[in-house]
Amino acid sequence: METTKQHKNILITGGATGIGAAAARLFAANGWQVAVADINDEAGEALAAAIGHDCIYLHADTRCRAELDAAVEAACGRFGGLGALFANAGIHRRNTLLGVSDEEFDLVVKTNIYGTVNTLRAAVPAIAKSGGGAVVINASEQVFAGKPGNFAYGLTKGALGQLTRTAAIELAPMHVRVNAVCPSTVHTPLVDSLFERVAAAGGPSKEELWAEEDALFLRGSAGTPDEVARMVLFLADDAQSAFCNGANYLVDGGYTAS
Numbered sequence: 369m370e371t372t373k374q375h376k377n378i379l380i381t382g383g384a385t386g387i388g389a390a391a392a393r394l395f396a397a398n399g400w401q402v403a404v405a406d407i408n409d410e411a412g413e414a415l416a417a418a419i420g421h422d423c424i425y426l427h428a429d430t431r432c433r434a435e436l437d438a439a440v441e442a443a444c445g446r447f448g449g450l451g452a453l454f455a456n457a458g459i460h461r462r463n464t465l466l467g468v469s470d471e472e473f474d475l476v477v478k479t480n481i482y483g484t485v486n487t488l489r490a491a492v493p494a495i496a497k498s499g500g501g502a503v504v505i506n507a508s509e510q511v512f513a514g515k516p517g518n519f520a521y522g523l524t525k526g527a528l529g530q531l532t533r534t535a536a537i538e539l540a541p542m543h544v545r546v547n548a549v550c551p552s553t554v555h556t557p558l559v560d561s562l563f564e565r566v567a568a569a570g571g572p573s574k575e576e577l578w579a580e581e582d583a584l585f586l587r588g589s590a591g592t593p594d595e596v597a598r599m600v601l602f603l604a605d606d607a608q609s610a611f612c613n614g615a616n617y618l619v620d621g622g623y624t625a626s
């Protein structure tokens with residue numbers, strides 16, 4: 369079996385907050401160099417400064433291929449190659465098939481599907497040129513289960529589950545593995561702002577919504593960013609997960625089992 373010596377550096381999109389930021393801290397703590405790309409420049413700069421020398425922040429909107437190409441080039445320039453990608457940037461909007469506006473549907477598709485595809489198209493050639501490595505996509509437990517009020521989001525995450533399979537097949541000859549992490553609800557700013565929008569529209573308070581959400585899980589609480597980041601580190605590291613390829617890995621506290 370042919371093995372490659374993977375560069376221990378990673379580009380993390382949407383890495384300024386939430387799961388991406390937890391991953392940035394965990395990879396750096398495990399000796400990886402980390403490039404965080406995001407549109408939240410203030411949070412991204414602060415995170416990179418807190419992590420220190422092994423982390424750089426790069427502004428890149430995943431809806432813009434030129435910004436992603438520049439981020440990949442900057443990361444490779446700084447680290448001398450690229451060994452892994454965490455395609456993590458994404459947004460959530462609560463909506464239904466019959467109720468969603470064209471504008472909102474477009475925004476979610478552009479960010480979650482086009483953004484992820486753009487990210488792979490920018491970063492994979494650099495990983496292949498560096499001798500191979502791994503891509504981890506942040507999908508969702510909605511690859512496996514439907515959820516009310518999640519029309520556009522669920523559709524885009526289902527698409528990422530399929531992208532994981534087809535990209536793994538296409539990129540295997542380049543020694544690039546592709547897997548997805550599929551979390552259920554995690555305590556992050558993404559869900560906080562979702563619940564704030566529901567509360568502002570006259571629904572239950574954010575605290576009531578979190579209590580309902582936490583009760584959905586076998587242990588009585590939703591996930592933490594660190595719990596997802598640990599799966600990402602495993603899947604990104606050829607030394608840990610060389611036989612994992614083209615698969616969607618649940619980190620869901622038993623949500624889809626119950």
Ligand SMILES: NC(=O)c1ccc[n+]([C@@H]2O[C@H](COP(=O)([O-])OP(=O)(O)OC[C@H]3O[C@@H](n4cnc5c(N)ncnc54)[C@H](O)[C@@H]3O)[C@@H](O)[C@H]2O)c1
Nearest residue numbers: 382384385386387407408429430456457458553554556558
């Ligand atoms: N929190 C959850 O419950 C949960 C569950 C399953 C999957 N996810 C997925 O995890 C990923 C990270 O979300 P999170 O929960 O950590 O939320 P988050 O809002 O804390 O993180 C998302 C990050 O992506 C960035 N971002 C948004 N649009 C971007 C764009 N166009 N270009 C570059 N960066 C952009 C944001 O600025 C933010 O820093 C998302 O793809 C989300 O769908 C989250």
